[in-house]
Amino acid sequence: MESCRGRHRTVEPAQECCDREGGGLGFLSFWLSLSAAAGLALAQEPARDWGEALRTDAAAAHSAIAGSHPGMVNPDDPDFAWINETQYALALERAEEADSFADYFYAMQHYVAAFNDGHLGYGVFGSTPDNEVKWPGFIVQDDGDRGLVVTLAEDWSGVPVGARIVACDGRDAFQVGDDRIGARFGRWELASQRAMFGPMVMLDTGDPYVRPIGRCVVETAAGSRSVELDWREGGPGFYGRYNVFPAPGRRLIVMRRLEDGTYWISLPTFNGNPESDDGQALRTVLSEIGGQADALRLAPAIVFDLRGNGGGSSAWSAEIARGLWGEGAFQRVPEPPMTVVWRASLGNLQSLRNAFRERDANGNLSIDTRAWYLRSIAGLEAAIANGDDRWVIAPSPDGGAGADGGDLSYYSPRGNVFVLTDESCMSACLDAVDLWTRLGATPVGRETGADTVYMEIRSVRMPSGLGSMSLPMKFYIGRERGHNEPVKPAHRFDGDMNNTAALEAWIRSLLD
Incomplete structure (x- = not known):
């Protein structure tokens, strides 16, 4: 699929x-x-x-x-x-x-x-019928602030890369996206939806229930001007030819120690099937967290990298919390x-x-x-x-803290704990962010889904x-x-979220 x-x-x-x-x-x-x-x-x-x-x-x-x-x-x-x-x-x-x-x-x-x-x-x-598209010679992306910016353009479009869409046929950029794509996928008010589906706003996928676009006002370095759109067939393989939806590199479920002593724990999924390859990899990381818990708690920083994590089972994040913060974590900060x-x-x-x-x-x-x-x-x-x-x-009756008895030890990590998210974080990934931030972790990166x-x-x-x-x-x-409420990062990363090296350097800057 x-x-x-x-x-x-x-x-x-x-x-x-x-x-x-x-x-x-x-x-x-x-x-x-x-x-x-x-x-x-x-x-x-x-x-x-x-x-x-x-x-x-x-x-x-x-x-x-x-x-x-x-x-x-x-x-x-x-x-x-x-x-x-x-x-x-x-x-x-x-x-x-x-x-x-x-x-x-x-x-x-x-x-x-x-x-x-x-x-x-x-x-x-x-x-699906959206495999064949028409386009005006340019593709846009959400600018992170309810606007649209041109990220790819052919010369015949008359619109340069970097141009901002001010309005189309009397509707502002946000309304254009909501009318054309929000009506199909919903929740256009969420930054995660606009980031995911933004490239489709200026494509005609054959949806008969959305209004066509005839003319847009664009803002460029030379000023604002009105452009009549020239809609043409995208042709076979359009999405791949223009790399409309760049595929992120495959991320492994792994824990590694960086040169400065920071532990980087990559968790791109919380696959609910423990028998799957992902499930076995998650179990391995859990074992490593438990076996190196003392070293983790003394590290200058711990990064839980949730990029690409669309959810699965929230049992994994609870087990990770037990391994790092101890069983007493659930009594200390009950849900x-x-x-x-x-x-x-x-x-x-x-x-x-x-x-x-x-x-x-x-x-x-x-x-x-x-x-x-x-x-x-x-x-x-x-x-x-x-x-x-x-x-x-x-x-x-205990407010979700769990039953008393047993080992209820609680350990507070000495360094910073960061939860790195992107727009794909949904469901069980959000549960992980909720739990770990209650325990003191800091959300960083991009606003999550909801x-x-x-x-x-x-x-x-x-x-x-x-x-x-x-x-x-x-x-x-x-x-x-709340209902359809995302988690906003305490520190936002505006670079390429697929560039792990840049993210590592950025995390180091947060420790200074």
Whole structure:
């Protein structure tokens, strides 16, 4: 499966859902299963009634959201049901005119994007219609301040590299991006979304539900001027030819000691599968942290490098905290009391049962994870039997500090502890940032992504067989970090986030 950066499969970004209880039904797992499922090749599809496909799948999405999404029972989200109804009505209206795959695909994406939830998404099996694009001869990127700057340009575009987009057809740069890309992926107010999808703002991917752009005002070193855009076919291999979405170098899960004694711990994933290669590498690093804990605590600095980490299981960050700060860390800085509310539905219950049966078949589930599944399944079963539409798990009396007893030693590292993040940090990665900063670590680098309070993903396959929707099953009340709230760095790095050597030098400058 390729992420949005690959442009050839489901267009949602590869993310993973965190699970504080340890179930680990990840968003990345959902998209991996989506692309690997039916093996559908749309180019070989017989002629379809695309209007009927849209009506059928929009109805299925509407029903699944109404019947199983926790937003429907969240008193703090009073507009949720209204969004579902209005977007469903809009999809049905669009179905009356739909006569192509693009009409169907973009209508479904706009439907789920309206909820502004990175864990509620839609993707299709096989290729998507945005592989063929038109462009005005230049590509833009978000400037980090809700603006757009030209990063690549052909001479025929009439727009130089470095030019800033002031407005297009009477809309400012932020509104242009929100109208064209925010409508498709949601959450355009987040710097992480704009950084990820900014290069698509000035591309025409065939979305019939966004307004075309005719003329833009650009600001250059010579002043501002109006430019009429010349839209041309991008041609085969456009994304790769212009390196629209540069792929970051592969980062290893490893701990290393720098010349100045700083420990650099690279954690590009919190893969929830302990049997995977990533899981085994994470286990190795955990062992190294435990074995060298004294040296780490005496080091001038420790850097937890979370670049590229889209999440997985939050159990890893908790284990790392135990290894560095000690078991007493959870009593010293307990998580604020938080209530967990599951949406009690037969669909959510069956999803948990299926996931448990699949993961338990090889006998490799940990004791804690197995207990979590059994407890969650029993809780939903009881709620449904009682006719309840939710199962509420109240916070523990100790506020999440954990049980007393055992070794509750706490160790405070002598040097600085930095958490290095970029815009891809989501879900369980955010949980790690939350936990480690409560323990005294300093967030640095770039503003993270953000997640809503809706968690624990399952997939809902559409009746057309064309694709699948991701659907959260529970929500949190009282989470310290707010709904769609990112973590802003105490120190921002404005250089190339893929340049590790430059980042190491920058970290050293923070110690001076």
